[in-house]
Amino acid sequence: MTRTLISSGSPFERQAGYSRAVVDGDWCFVAGTTGYDPDTRVMPEAAADQARNALKVIAAALAEAGLTLADVVRATYYFTDAAYWDEVGPVLGEAFEGIRPAATALVVGLVKPEMKIEIEVTALRRPQAR
Numbered sequence: 001m002t003r004t005l006i007s008s009g010s011p012f013e014r015q016a017g018y019s020r021a022v023v024d025g026d027w028c029f030v031a032g033t034t035g036y037d038p039d040t041r042v043m044p045e046a047a048a049d050q051a052r053n054a055l056k057v058i059a060a061a062l063a064e065a066g067l068t069l070a071d072v073v074r075a076t077y078y079f080t081d082a083a084y085w086d087e088v089g090p091v092l093g094e095a096f097e098g099i100r101p102a103a104t105a106l107v108v109g110l111v112k113p114e115m116k117i118e119i120e121v122t123a124l125r126r127p128q129a130r
Contacts, residue, residue: 006064008038008057021061026125028065032078032118033057034110047084047116051091054119062123070099071123077105078118088117 006021007013013020021030035050036043038057044050059069077092079085085105096103101121110118 004065006061008033008061010036010057011041020057021065023065028062028067028071028123028125030058030061030121030123032076032120033061034112034115034118043112043114046087047079048087048091050115050117051088051119054117055091055095058119058121062121065123067123067125069095071125072096072099072101072121073124074122075101075103076120077103078108078110078120079105080108080110080116082107084116 004023005019006023008020010020012018018031020033021028033054034043035047035053037053038060044053055069062068062071075092075096077088079088092103110116
């Protein structure tokens with residue numbers, strides 16, 4: 001099996017020396033992803049909008065790996081304030097409705113003050129139905 005590196009084009013990837021996602025065999029590990037708009041690189045104020053942007057970037061990385069959000073088996077949510085949970089929870093519920101990966105939510109400090117949430121996922125390629 002070949003290890004494949006996937007980039008979203010974020011300047012942080014080159015600066016900090018990481019990949020948006022790494023595909024290794026049937027597994028895809030998507031790095032922690034914050035809410036910068038993938039087109040404008042602007043960070044929205046609302047935590048829910050940050051979560052939507054992060055999920056959009058994650059979905060694009062998974063698509064490049066030949067996967068979708070439906071293949072996510074593990075998700076970790078990093079919040080800078082527990083109060084954002086009520087705002088972001090419905091966004092996550094909509095994205096993962098019916099998928100329901102094993103998930104953990106933590107309250108942490110993130111590396112930039114405008115960041116309110118960071119999302120990290122792991123996906124598993126399932127055998128094709130015959």
